[in-house]
Amino acid sequence: MATPLTPEQRKRMEENRRIAMEKRAAKMALAQSCSSNLNPAAPAFVPKAIPVSSFTGIQHHQSTISKQNGNIGSKKYGAEGFSNKKKDVPNNCWNVMTAPLTGTLSLIARDRFICYIGFNQRLNDIFKSIPGSSFDAHKKKWTFPLDQYETLKKKIEPLAPNITVGNLPKSVLKMFSNPNKVQNDFKSIDISRIEPALFECLFPFQKEGVQFAVSKQGKCLIADEMGLGKTLQALAVADYYHEDWPILVICPSSMRFQWQEEILRYLKKIPSYGIIIVTTSKTILEDPKVVIISYDLVAKLKDALKKLQFGVIICDESHSLKNGKTVRTKSVLEVAKKAKRVILLSGTPALSRPIELYHQFKAIAPNLFPDKVDYGVRYCDGKQDKFGWNDTGSSHLEELKVILEDNVMIRRFKSDVLDQLPSKIRQVVYLNPESLPSTKGLASFEKQLQKEQMDGKEKRKTLLSYYHETGKAKVKGICDYVDQLLEQGKKFLIFAHHRDVLDGICEMLEKKQTYYIRIDGSVQSEDRKCVADQFQELDKFRVAVLSITAAGVGLTLTSAQLVVFAELFWNPGHLLQAEDRAHRIGQKSCVLVQYLIANGTAD
Missing domain, CATH: 3.40.1170.30 (MutS, DNA mismatch repair protein, domain I)
Incomplete structure (x- = not known):
């Protein structure tokens, strides 16, 4: 049952009705006034909106007077004719303006x-x-x-x-605009004091990268495409400034032991006992030549790292510093603040937005863009929206590129230096030992193989088991490395032999919601080309998961320039054939081949 209105509610309703009627009467009177001024004989009407005129030229507009029964007449006005009539029209009836x-x-x-x-x-x-x-x-x-x-x-x-x-x-x-500023000709800088063995390993474009870093006093971003040797260039810069050691290398956890191998290979001044790899927050840092640490552990050991006063800091995959609100970024910037030389390495410095570059610049050139809001407005299309300040867009990217290349960044693509590169580059990547389960079981296989009384058949059986267990032990480390590759946005092939390894990689890709193809022994030979063509022709397919034996021959997969071997194989000829799925006629770039190796295994 409806509730009756109170006297107060009735009074309020009557008042609202009266106000509405007054407004309506005022509008009708205004419309009548406009109509009378234009054509006194015509009945009242509300004029249609006239298109906004442009200052770029004269446009003709047509005003049509309509009646309920149809069109009773029309009159055309040129720009000048309309101007002559304007004095007869009240200002509040017509809105004629120039578009800016x-x-x-x-x-x-x-x-x-x-x-x-x-x-x-x-x-x-x-x-x-x-x-x-x-x-x-x-x-x-x-x-x-x-x-x-x-x-x-x-x-x-x-x-x-x-x-x-x-x-x-x-x-x-x-x-x-500074007339006194001369463009820095960094290519004339002498870097011959670098250790000869390391200097001789550098391609000409890599030497230019080192010269650029030296021209910037050792504070720069080397943003070369993957496979162009950013690690080697960083070590060469570090060697050039050897008087500023010790060295701090900050990298993803999966890359720590790879950095150790590269340092021992190229920096002969550093003994193996001089390198400390930080694996936990309890690691003791005592008189090191080099400390290698993951980004996440920097925050836990920040105070200890600051006390060591590192003169040279290398940040590998520096796009990890994209978010200035994280503890990781704040800690790294604090540690790097007093270092004389800071070298950032990243093939993808801005994964999606220019704002991701801002805190990387803070580590090497804090005065380049002193105000984050100004940077956001100019280069990130920064604006205030209903959710607050939004600087996730992009604007003036060409200008930003010019500023970066002039001040802090050098970036080359394979296509830029193709004439200096061999057609195929092989690289050994050491997996993180922490990602491997206990190797005691694997060690038992090695002991069995050393027994002299084993016959050939038994030895082969033990060796096959050792090989299989190695593949299973490497799965987590392989998946961690593949996850890192996915962040770089490149297409690549990954070969393995055992089903356990292939399954592990595919499960990881599905969790990451990544499009991939898989060709192993279960795929019929007549279907393999069709599956390979999907990867070859469609950009959405990022990864090809391939069996060394089933997909090592007869396929063309030149849309990828990176080939990864998750496992080795008995016959090197099979590996060479698998490499050539990407390195063949139709390939327009240098092919990088990576072999993932785990210490303490059959590898």
Whole structure:
């Protein structure tokens, strides 16, 4: 049953109704007034909206007076004719305005900038009058010499407010307009004091990377594509500054023992006992030459690391510092703050957004972008939205690239240095021993194989069991390494022999929701090409999981430039054939082949 209205509610309803009726009467009176001024003989009507005129030329508009029974007449107005009638029309009835034209300026080279704006003939004439201006036919935009920036701004200024163009940041102008600043010719720097054995291993482009780092006083980001030897370049830079040792290497946990092997191989000055690999927060750091530690353990040993006063710090996979709110990033930045040399290594420094670069810069050039909000507005399309401050976008990326390459970053792709590379590069990757189960069981196989009284058949059986158990023991380490490869966004082939290993890799890929193909003995020979073509032609398939024996011949998989062997095989010929699934006719790049090895196993 409905509740009766109270006298107070009735009174409020009547008052609201009265106010609404008054508003309606006022609107009708206004409409009547407009109609009478335009055509006194015509009945009252509400005029249709007239399209907004453009300052770029004269446009004709048509106003049509409609009646309930249909169209009773129409009248055309040119831009001038409409202007003549404007005095007869009340200002509150018509809204005729000029559409503003806005644009932005952005640096595209050390000495040139570009203007992003729509077409306007008057503006086009100004652009043509600027000395050194050029029309980029590809981008359909005008570019100008940086020294003509003020001239352009002064010529555009009188066109406001109809035409407005944003400014280049003052910091950018100061950085590149300084007449006393000469572009650094780092390629002439002498780096011959590097240990000869290491120096001779460097390709010409790698020597240039070392020279660039030295030109930046050992504080830089080496962002070469995967497979171009960032580790070797970092060790060469560290050797150049050997008077600043000890060295701190911060890397993903799965890469710690790989770094140990590389240091022992190339830095002969460092004995094996001088390297400390931090495996727990209780590891004792006593008079080390080199400390190798994972990102997550830096926070737990931050105070101890600061006391050691490392002169050279290498951060491998530095995109791990993308989030400034994490304890990991804060701790690494604090440890790196007083180091003389900080070398960042990453093939993918910004995995998805420019804001991910910001805290990496803080480690090597804290004054390059002093204000995070300004950086976010300029390069991350930063703005306030309903959820708060949002700097997850991107803007002015060409300008950002110019600034980085001039100040802190060197980046090369395989296509840039293909003439210096061999067609195939092989690399041994040592898996993290912590990812392996106890090797006591594997050691028992090794003891059995050393028995002299074993006959050939029994020895072969033991060896096969040893090989199988090695594969099972390596699965976790293999999956950890594959997870790291997935972050880099590259397509790759991964070969294995045992079903346990193939299954483990596939389970991990499914958990990561990664598209992959699998070719093993269960796939019919007539179906294998069809499956391989999926990987070859569709970008969404990132990984090809392949059996060494079943997929080692007869397939073309040149869409990948990385081949990973999770397991070894008895016959090296099978491995060579498997390598050539990617290294064959149709391959346009250098192929990197990695063999994953685990110490204390059959490998």
